[in-house]
Amino acid sequence: AQRVTQPEKLLSVFKGAPVELKCNYSYSGSPELFWYVQYSRQRLQLLLRHISRESIKGFTADLNKGETSFHLKKPFAQEEDSAMYYCALSGHSGGYNKLIFGAGTRLAVHP
Amino acid sequence: KAGVTQTPRYLIKTRGQQVTLSCSPISGHRSVSWYQQTPGQGLQFLFEYFSETQRNKGNFPGRFSGRQFSNSRSEMNVSTLELGDSALYLCASSRPAQNNEQFFGPGTRLTVL
Numbered sequence: 001a002q003r004v005t006q007p008e009k010l011l012s013v014f015k016g017a018p019v020e021l022k023c024n025y026s027y028s029g030s031p032e033l034f035w036y037v038q039y040s041r042q043r044l045q046l047l048l049r050h051i052s053r054e055s056i057k058g059f060t061a062d063l064n065k066g067e068t069s070f071h072l073k074k075p076f077a078q079e080e081d082s083a084m085y086y087c088a089l090s091g092h093s094g095g096y097n098k099l100i101f102g103a104g105t106r107l108a109v110h111p
Numbered sequence: 112k113a114g115v116t117q118t119p120r121y122l123i124k125t126r127g128q129q130v131t132l133s134c135s136p137i138s139g140h141r142s143v144s145w146y147q148q149t150p151g152q153g154l155q156f157l158f159e160y161f162s163e164t165q166r167n168k169g170n171f172p173g174r175f176s177g178r179q180f181s182n183s184r185s186e187m188n189v190s191t192l193e194l195g196d197s198a199l200y201l202c203a204s205s206r207p208a209q210n211n212e213q214f215f216g217p218g219t220r221l222t223v224l
Contacts, residue, residue: 042217043114043155043216044201044215045215049212086154097142097144097147097167097211097213098144098156098159098167098169099144099154099156099213100154101146101154104153104154
């Protein structure tokens with residue numbers, strides 16, 4: 001079964017602290033992994049995708065196929081990073097533009 | 112470039128009624144996907160349309176249906192509303208290739224009384 005697990009509902013850190021939002025997936029095949037973010041009163045938007053291998057707003061995520069994980073990391077959190085973060089996967093067997101989302105993790109960065 | 116628009120933004124209905132939600136994709140985007148977001152179940156895929164054809168469907172009852180028009184605008188319909196259908200319904204558009212970035216609309220908040 002295709003599944004995305006985000007074990008933490010809430011992650012609370014202080015400004016300048018490192019952040020790691022965990023994501024594990026279950027998929028038989030080669031999925032494509034994404035991180036979407038939703039800031040307060042804004043739309044859900046793509047933060048990054050594993051095939052791009054790029055850093056967006058200081059965030060990076062590496063796909064670990066052995067551990068079936070795609071954790072999101074940032075070395076120094078900023079207050080503006082406070083938002084809801086969703087890990088999602090899409091795969092060939094799921095077809096086209098079907099995203100399977102995790103439950104989401106709320107990141108709260110305190111001054 | 113204008114973003115994805117959804118109408119109406121808020122809707123209140125009673126059990127047993129039906130409802131139609133509308134989504135206008137970004138110009139040039141021919142794929143439109145619909146998602147249901149609830150506190151209990153999170154974000155769940157409903158269906159995807161491309162070139163007026165449904166090409167993927169999630170695990171929702173037949174009361175949930177949709178369609179896409181030749182201009183790529185899409186509608187979803189929910190018949191015989193139940194209390195559990197109360198949710199935020201999100202529409203996303205993307206270019207037609209597989210696994211392209213999806214651009215989300217603001218959502219329609221449906222409340223069923």
